[in-house]
Amino acid sequence: MRAGTGTGTDLRLDRLSVVTDGKSLVHGLSLDVPAGQVVGLVGPNGSGKSTALRCVYRALRPTSGTVWLGDQDLTRLPLRQSARTIAAMTQDGGVDFDFTVEEVVALGRAPHLRGNQALGRRERELCERAMDRLDIRHLADRGVLTLSGGERQRVLLARALVQEPEFLVLDEPTNHLDVRHQVGLLSLLRGSGLTVLVVLHDLNLAAAACDRLGVLSQGRLVASGAPADVLTAELVADVFGVAASVVPHPLTGGPQLLYSLDSRP
Incomplete structure (x- = not known):
């Protein structure tokens, strides 16, 4: 499976602020995510990590500031183009209908297809490889609602990889995973070649998996840099x-x- 588009584009949060109901959730956040690196956001509950990520995958429009993909303002890209470029795995990204695992993974190709266009041979191979990488091939015919939380997490990540994104945005991807699959998932991210922005609560996992960390507290960036310098x-x-x-x-x-x-x- 191709790990990314190979264009080497940086992701940059530029003075990002989010205000909701008069409350500042994120305040003036500036953070660089260099091409091909894994950058982690860490901080206490309510520090603005997930809110910042929602601005990157366009579930939320920032009150001020800009998300840059290279020299392009994310909000100026057509939605289909940004969906091809950025894949997200969110905390609330579950599936409400009992599709099979194979069907859910195939949904990752939706931004690349028109209407009810059927998957071609290449698309089917991408799905099979993603399921192999996430150790879910044996679940292909299972209904996704019958899966454990950890199994479902791996299905959603496979769906994201099948998009062939350049940028991968993950909100607590290790939730519900056992130790083996936590380590496997983070190893996959490090070897993917993608530009990754990930929220993690476990500081030791963040230190092991990330090239750089950004620490948020009360919506503000209080430290950033290599894990050894930050933690x-x-x-x-x-x-x-x-x-x-x-x-x-x-x-x-x-x-x-x-x-x-x-x-x-």
Whole structure:
């Protein structure tokens, strides 16, 4: 399966703000997502992570600021073109009807097809490869509503990959996954060649999977950079309100957090 379009386009959030019912959910967020890199958004609940992502996959229009794809303003692109370019896996992106897994995965080709155009040989092969990569080929004929939460997560990611996007936007993709599939999914992202913006709650997974991190607190970006530069004991205490020791991973040398259940900062 082709990992992306190969154009090497950056994604950039430029002074993005979202105000709803008089409340500022995101305030002046600027963040670069370099082409081919995995950038993670982390922060406490309610810090604006999912709201920022909704602006990227066009479920929400920012109050001010711009999402740039290279030198193009995202809001000026036709919806079909942005759907071909950006694939999203959201927390509320479930399927309400009992389609089969194979049918749900095939929906990823919708932005590339016209009307009721049937899948061609290449499209069918893309779907099969995506199901193989996500370890769901054996579920192809199952109704998606009969699946566990983790199985359904993998189906939705397969659907996103079948879009052949250049940019992949993921909101808590490891929810419901067991450890093996968490590691497998994040390894897939790192090797995909896509430009990825992902929200993760698990800071250790974020440190292992992401080239860069952006830390949000109360709708504002408070730190950004390589995980080793961002994930300090001081930042974790200030932003997340927990005490943690930061130690090097014994294999990769990357930062890993050890939490204490008996102490607070």
